[in-house]
Amino acid sequence: MTVTAKSVKERSLLGLKDLSVSEIESILSRAAYFDAQAEKLNPILASKFVANMFFENSTRTRFSFEMAEKRLGAEVLNFAAAASSVEKGESIYDTVRTLESMGIDAGVIRLKPEGVLQEIAQKVKVPLINAGDGNNEHPTQALLDLYTMRQTFGELRGLNVSIIGDIKHSRVARSNLYALQKFGAKVSFCAPNSMKAPELESLAPYITLDEALKADVVMLLRVQLERHDKGIDMKADEYRQNYGLTEERAAKLSPKTIIMHPAPVNRNVEIDDAVVESPASRIFPQMSNGVPIRMAVMERALIL
CATH class of the missing domain: 3.40.50.1370 (Aspartate/ornithine carbamoyltransferase)
Known part of the structure; x- marks a missing residue:
């Protein structure tokens, strides 16, 4: 695989509005590769820790991410919080920073308030994946x-x-x-x-x-x-x-x-x-x- 995204910002996936056709093509092509493999487990992320942080309820997206992460051999931490109990962006930011401080390598986040994910992504040093933010995007x-x-x-x-x-x-x-x-x-x-x-x-x-x-x-x-x-x-x-x-x-x-x-x-x-x-x-x-x-x-x- 030819990887073009090097920086934390480039390796994050916050939305598709500003993502290039070539980057989208790369993701689709790589997905086709994984889809074609008879062996489900491909532990290329065996040394990585990923936190799934869902501040809104989810079944399909959360389990789909967890299945993907485990197929790649990652260690998975699941955090769930009812949207009503975490309304302020500062609280979400503190949660992400806490998990970052503990040593996660990437975070998958679903949250209700718009704009908060983009702000957090500017402040943390690990790539973040948007699993749905408000009425904004679900890439x-x-x-x-x-x-x-x-x-x-x-x-x-x-x-x-x-x-x-x-x-x-x-x-x-x-x-x-x-x-x-x-x-x-x-x-x-x-x-x-x-x-x-x-x-x-x-x-x-x-x-x-x-x-x-x-x-x-x-x-x-x-x-x-x-x-x-x-x-x-x-x-x-x-x-x-x-x-x-x-x-x-x-x-x-x-x-x-x-x-x-x-x-x-x-x-x-x-x-x-x-x-x-x-x-x-x-x-x-x-x-x-x-x-x-x-x-x-x-x-x-x-x-x-």
Whole structure:
């Protein structure tokens, strides 16, 4: 592997907005290498200590990172704290500095407040990986999404990707938008007015659901009830009726269209139960692809 990222800042992964196409390509290629290996264990990080610091609840992302780290032979420390108990950036900073002082070689962080991760990364001397920060970015999720699209279509250039749902609160939508556009894919959004992100309108158009379902990739987003301070202006069954990928709508998709979702899925709200398990669905392959992607990201962070 040719490693181009040498400094701590370069080896961190805080987002995809400012990451070059060549760096993203390098991660995707390395993930493909790990994915192709019959032997699951490749202990190249046997002497490294990694702390997974989750200040927001997570199942898939946390276990995916832990699986990736252990496959690479790293010693893993898991720290979890309810978001409500660690609201101030200073508290998160103190936790990171404490673990850094104890000798960790890298940190994986998920947190609620935006901007805090970037500030911490400027102050610590170990690479940090963004496992989701507020409504900002979720880079490894977007990387595994790109990897999944490539598995199906071979390349990203020219793909038509529709992202449907709670754009306003979605770090997944943002990271996918930034990365896909770098590769020449067309990204469109579809959302109720209360779930739109006005600051992204100049980057991707909002279209109707009928238009969105004509895409090569139909990506549904979870309705994030916990992030709506004033609640949402429609009930679950109303959301399903107006924006959900029902069995009837899925039956009308092009045979080449694939269905994606970052999970967890609100079944029978943003996507019908039977559609989750349908041949067009890539939801569970996405989860599988998270492990080699995160192996590549951890190797990039820790192998000089």
